[in-house]
Amino acid sequence: MKTTPSAIKILSIDIGGSSIKGTILDSKGNLKMDYKKVVTPSPANPENVIKSIKTLVQNFPAYDKVSVGFPGYVRNGIVKTAPNLGNEFWKDVNFCSKLVEALGKDTQVVNDADMQGLGVVSGKGLEMVITLGTGFGTALLMDGHLLPHLEIAHHPVSKGRDYDEYIGDRALDKEGVKKWNSRIKKVFKIMKTVFNYDYLYIGGGNSDKLNFKLDKNMKIVTNADGIKGGARLWQEDKHPVTHVAMATPTK
Incomplete structure (x- = not known):
């Protein structure tokens, strides 16, 4: 049947x-x-x-x-x-x-990150999803549709280092939570300036280590949300x- x-x-x-x-x-x-x-x-x-x-x-x-x-x-x-x-x-x-x-x-x-994006976005406007884990994942969706995937993680961000090297697990372990959060603030500013997203979703295992207030159009999401x-x-x-x-x- x-x-x-x-x-x-x-x-x-x-x-x-x-x-x-x-x-x-x-x-x-x-x-x-x-x-x-x-x-x-x-x-x-x-x-x-x-x-x-x-x-x-x-x-x-x-x-x-x-x-x-x-x-x-x-x-x-x-x-x-x-x-x-x-x-x-x-x-x-x-x-x-x-x-x-x-x-x-x-x-x-x-x-x-693309799959997580499909699981968490509202489907309205330009929405961006990032994941903070072993590396730095990103996805872009317009009105709920996946846009072609860009490996933003491997674009140089500071002193020749890409995003994986700058804010991934190894950077967190080496630099500590305080300096890592300072770097994340810089990355968020770059994402906002470059992509002009309507909403930003933040996932990944290290998202719970963020220690600063997020903008109104930013939200932390869980692995369970993303796997949907x-x-x-x-x-x-x-x-x-x-x-x-x-x-x-x-x-």
């Missing part, structure tokens, strides 16, 4: 530099279970990451489709960069096809840009 669109269950996976998280969503993005996580393997090559995903989901309820947020630049389901997992492992890897082979379900893969974007990837009428990343099992 064919599954009706409203009854479709979606496995939503968020791959991060420190952990891999997953849950099952309904077609509207509602969580059907609490999200679970496993430690990101080391080395974080495609084979090990897929093994970790299979371990993570082995006791999950049945699902029909798969959505994956990946920490790097992804085009047509093919990974181009993965700075926090290892560029040497991932360059030009068709991760979408590998996941279809491993899980046997229709799959889409997008940048992790896995459902919106399958709403073709609303998000046609994302669908270049879909792969389907061979019959």
Whole structure:
């Protein structure tokens, strides 16, 4: 019996530099279970990451489709960069096809900040999503539609350092919370000036370390909020840009 669109269950996976998280969503993005996580393997090559995903989901309820947020630049389901997992492992890897082979379900893969953006934005105006974690993730959406992904994290921001180096985990550990917050203020000012967004959403594991007052059009969001974007990837009428990343099992 064919599954009706409203009854479709979606496995939503968020791959991060420190952990891999997953849950099952309904077609509207509602969580059907609490999200679970496993430690990101080391080395974080495609084979090990897929093994970790299979371990993570082995006791999950049945699902029909798969959505994956990946920490790097992804085009047509093919990974181009993965700075926090290892560029040497991932360059030009068709991760979408590998996941279809491993899980046997229709799959889409997008940048992790892009997927989080789909999960948290209001759908009105120019909205920007940033993630503060192992690195610095960004996504831009106009009226709820994903715009082409820009790897802003790798643009030089200070003394030849890119955003990952300037405000990522290593910078936080090295410089401490006080100096890190000072750097974040500078980055927020740059984002506001360059993008003129209507609203800015701030996610990632380090967002809870912000110690200053945010503007009225800024909001901290959770991983649980962001992982809901896995459902919106399958709403073709609303998000046609994302669908270049879909792969389907061979019959």
